[in-house]
Amino acid sequence: MTTPTTPHVPRADPHRTTPSGLLRARGLGIPFAGAPGTSNALTDVPGVQVGYVTVIDGNGPLETGRGPVRTGVTAILPRGREGLDQPCAAGTSVLNGNGEMTGTAWINEIGALTTPILLTNSHAVGACHRGAIDWLNTARPDLRDRWHTPVVAETYDGYLNDINGDHITTALARRALDAATGGAIEEGSVGGGTGMSCYGYKGGTGTASRLISHADVTYTVAVLVQANFGARRELTLAGIPLGRHLRGDDPLGAPRSPIPAGAGSVIVTVATDAPLLPGQCAALARRVPLGLARSGTTGSHFSGDLFLAFSTANPHALTSRYPTGEQAERLQSLCFVPWGDMDRLFDATVQGVEEAVADALVANTPMTGRDGHHLPALPHQQVLDLLREHHAAG
Incomplete structure (x- = not known):
């Protein structure tokens, strides 16, 4: 079953539940520092749009090309459809390089992001890359003659998914981009996060602001x-x-698992409407591992940990071309937060990453995939009991 998901769905309390009614980390009672935005989501940054396509089909033994399938695509439009031709100041960072994020060489060269961002599984990067180009050429025919270097990043879902079965196509990548909109965002096993694990539990997509x-x-x-x-x-x-006190074994790293415990990857996108220089965006991306570390990881050798940050301010700067018909040379300028005032943005990034990881765990359900491989959901009651025991002891 292939499901395109439009995130904007009314809900009672967006800080506590997802659009489908799953508990978020705050809804479970886990405390976090900082003040969240309206939806506590990436789309709280004005103009940012997110869309998903989720593919869940079949059960039983793996048959390459037929399934079982547990995968998807997440699409991010940094300035929405209206701003496809307006670059964002951007920067990247890597904690451990066992992964892929396309387009970063050009971002690091010019300090700007000029395309959509797609997240998917490790073996679907090519399909999403081509799909993003096709979508751009259709959405903006006036940009058809320009070159495009889409950003496509991946994490490995082969424990649950028929990852070599080519189930992600260019058409699905385009559908995810078509589904992108503002508002509330679903979390857990959706989009590119559909077949993912986190700390030996069902992982996937999480967000915070x-x-x-x-x-x-x-x-x-x-x-x-x-x-x-x-x-x-x-x-x-x-x-x-x-983690050391939660009952139940970690299925990853067990004798029947081909994946070492701790292996996998994490892709993090940071967005802000604060005016920043490209180097300041890179500085935000470098703070992402501090938020990940608060969730416990020390960074596995077998993990691809890749991060991208962008600013939607200064919409008409960082362009490489003059407007049509304009021939005269000119200068560009950027407004930006002084470096000495960046700490509050660093705080917000670290806090948001910590909460987004927790949301990816809490807003989830168990999943069984290929060959009966199973990932349990984070046991909510055990977590609450352990938190209460800790605070009682303290």
């Missing part, structure tokens, strides 16, 4: 995480090392 102020203006810093990393023993929530 924080409000900060500078010069009497309120800005948003928001993150979206595709979480597929961590060993059960490492898991930490609200600063408490719960």
Whole structure:
């Protein structure tokens, strides 16, 4: 079953539940620092749009090309459809390089992001790359003669999914982009996060946002995480090392698993409407591992941990071309937060990443995939009991 998901769905309390009614980490009672935005999501940054296509089909033994299938695509439009020709200041960072994020050489060269972002599984990067180009050429025929270097990032879902079966196609990548909109975002086993694991539990997609102020203006810093990393023993929530006390074995790293415990990857996108230089965006991306570390990971050798940050401010700067018909040379300028005032944005990034990982775990359900491989959901009651025991002891 292939499901395109439009995230904008009314809900009672977006900080506590997802659009489908799954509990988020705050709804479970896990405390976090910082003030979240309206939906506590990447789309709290004005103009940012997110869409999903989720593919879940079949059960039983793996038959390459037929399934079982547990995968998908997440699409991010940094400035929405209206801003496809307007670059964003951007920067990247890598914690461990056992993974792929296309388009980063050009981002690091010019300090700008000029295309959509797609997240998927490790062996679907090519289909999503081609699909993004096709979508851009259709959405903006006036850009057809330009070159495109889409950003496509991946994490490995082969424990549950028929990863070599070519189930992600260019058409599905285009559908995910078509589904992109603002508002509330579903979390857990959706989009590119469909077949992912996190700390030995069902992982996937998580998101969070924080409000900060500078010069009497309120800005948003928001993150979206595709979480597929961590060993059960490492898991930490609200600063408490719960993983070593949670009952049940970690299915990854068990004798029947081809994947070492802790292996996998994590892709994190950071967005803000605060005006930043490209180097300041890279500085935000470098803070992502601090938020991941709060969730317990030490960064596995077998993990691809890749991060991208962008700013939607300064919409008409960082362009490489003059407007049509304009021949005269000119200068460009950027407004930006002074480096000495960046700490509040660093705080917001770290806080948001920590919460987004927790959301990817909490807003989830068990999943069984190929060959009966199974990932349990985070046991909510056990987590609550351990948190209460810790606070009672403290």
